[in-house]
Amino acid sequence: MKRYIFRNGMVLDAPKGFAKKDFAVLDNGKITFKNIPDRGAIEIDISGSYVIPSLFDLHTHIRCPGQEYKEDFEHVTRAAVAGGFTELCSMPNTKPVADNEAIIDYIILEGERYGRCRIHPFGSLTVGLQGEKLARMGLMKNKGAVGVTDDGMCIQDTSLMMKAMEYAHTFGLFIMDHAEDNYLKKGGFLNEGLVADKLGLKGIPEISETIIIKRDIEISRYLNIPVHITHVSSKRGAELIMNAKKEGVKITFDITPHHLSFNEEACLGFNTNFKINPPLRTEKDRKFLIGLVREGKVDCLATDHAPHAKFEKEYPFDGAPFGVSNLDTALSLLYETLTIKEKIPFEKWVGLFGNAPRKLLKMQEKALKENAVANFAVFDKNLEWKVTEKTLYSKGKNTPLLGRKLKGKVSFTFYEGARVYPFGEK
Numbered sequence: 001m002k003r004y005i006f007r008n009g010m011v012l013d014a015p016k017g018f019a020k021k022d023f024a025v026l027d028n029g030k031i032t033f034k035n036i037p038d039r040g041a042i043e044i045d046i047s048g049s050y051v052i053p054s055l056f057d058l059h060t061h062i063r064c065p066g067q068e069y070k071e072d073f074e075h076v077t078r079a080a081v082a083g084g085f086t087e088l089c090s091m092p093n094t095k096p097v098a099d100n101e102a103i104i105d106y107i108i109l110e111g112e113r114y115g116r117c118r119i120h121p122f123g124s125l126t127v128g129l130q131g132e133k134l135a136r137m138g139l140m141k142n143k144g145a146v147g148v149t150d151d152g153m154c155i156q157d158t159s160l161m162m163k164a165m166e167y168a169h170t171f172g173l174f175i176m177d178h179a180e181d182n183y184l185k186k187g188g189f190l191n192e193g194l195v196a197d198k199l200g201l202k203g204i205p206e207i208s209e210t211i212i213i214k215r216d217i218e219i220s221r222y223l224n225i226p227v228h229i230t231h232v233s234s235k236r237g238a239e240l241i242m243n244a245k246k247e248g249v250k251i252t253f254d255i256t257p258h259h260l261s262f263n264e265e266a267c268l269g270f271n272t273n274f275k276i277n278p279p280l281r282t283e284k285d286r287k288f289l290i291g292l293v294r295e296g297k298v299d300c301l302a303t304d305h306a307p308h309a310k311f312e313k314e315y316p317f318d319g320a321p322f323g324v325s326n327l328d329t330a331l332s333l334l335y336e337t338l339t340i341k342e343k344i345p346f347e348k349w350v351g352l353f354g355n356a357p358r359k360l361l362k363m364q365e366k367a368l369k370e371n372a373v374a375n376f377a378v379f380d381k382n383l384e385w386k387v388t389e390k391t392l393y394s395k396g397k398n399t400p401l402l403g404r405k406l407k408g409k410v411s412f413t414f415y416e417g418a419r420v421y422p423f424g425e426k
């Protein structure tokens with residue numbers, strides 16, 4: 001392993017903020033601020049860059065096994081580290097579904113093979129995501145599953161959801177829910193409202209999200225079991241969670257970069273890369289969610305990276321699949337939205353993509369301190385880059401940012417002591 005010296009970077013020392021410091025990564029993969037070697041190291045000037053603990057994504061659709069034409073381990077791990085992430089939580093809607101210990105084992109082993117980042121699999125709550133029979137949660141936990149969810153296929157039967165939560169809780173599994181009433185959502189393609197009317201497409205009402213959030217709050221309160229609501233999209237949904245928290249309900253939630261950066265009007269041009277589930281809501285919703293980030297009230301951020309093949313997104317709006325490819329661009333897009341436009345200091349929110357989800361999952365936090373194993377990313381806030389099919393490492397090129405310039409980009413990522421980005425000779 002080579003030694004590296006990074007000079008003049010702004011290093012995050014949470015909760016204090018950024019401080020200008022030089023540091024080195026030694027042969028043993030550990031960070032030092034005190035014993036910077038005077039020779040035998042690659043020296044890099046990173047003035048104008050932030051150094052942050054490497055990022056953690058709570059919600060990634062890795063698509064494998066089974067849908068490697070959309071995404072595979074090689075591409076998803078490259079996209080992750082190019083975006084500053086060294087840990088990903090994989091969603092269980094693979095083919096076959098991650099509802100048993102063999103698939104969990106496969107995902108962990110395959111993920112490790114590339115040595116770039118760690119994949120923490122989520123198993124499903126029910127067999128085949130069918131919402132009928134509970135999955136083998138204990139066996140999945142033994143193989144390394146960290147949480148359970150029927151993401152995208154929210155359990156509609158409240159009694160089954162209660163049983164699933166009780167069962168998952170006995171194994172200490174993190175329970176995540178994609179809050180959506182299938183009957184209310186049925187046949188919808190984007191947020192219900194003026195834009196949907198203008199386009200002549202059926203809308204997805206906000207109540208399809210909020211009614212399940214409300215249900216989950218009541219279940220969580222009744223059973224005294226924690227639940228996490230992923231990708232909250234509406235003001236009303238977030239308000240329900242805030243109020244429940246005040247009452248002591250053990251509920252947490254995350255928001256995605258796209259719900260913070262765009263609103264329903266983005267769909268006016270029928271660009272299928274804005275077709276996302278839950279849908280982009282109104283500007284009022286978006287502004288409210290940004291306000292929660294500003295006030296430090298969000299538990300964490302999550303990408304909901306949902307890669308699709310190009311031909312799938314070339315269908316008309318009503319025929320294309322939901323989802324946006326996100327890992328490559330998440331940090332740069334949020335830097336633009338939250339820090340450049342909304343003037344929320346970087347140090348106020350970047351941890352929501354790092355140690356905040358680690359804490360939720362009761363995992364060890366990563367710190368930039370003397371003798372810590374190097375797990376960090378360098379974010380060059382002045383580096384301008386253009387999002388193109390070529391500059392994205394994910395196999396999924398389905399991002400509405402295609403052709404756009406972004407300011408700010410990850411320039412280095414270290415994982416367990418080794419440089420994993422940029423790629424190539426170490």
Ligand SMILES: [Zn+2]
Nearest residue numbers: 151152178277
């Ligand atoms: Zn989802």
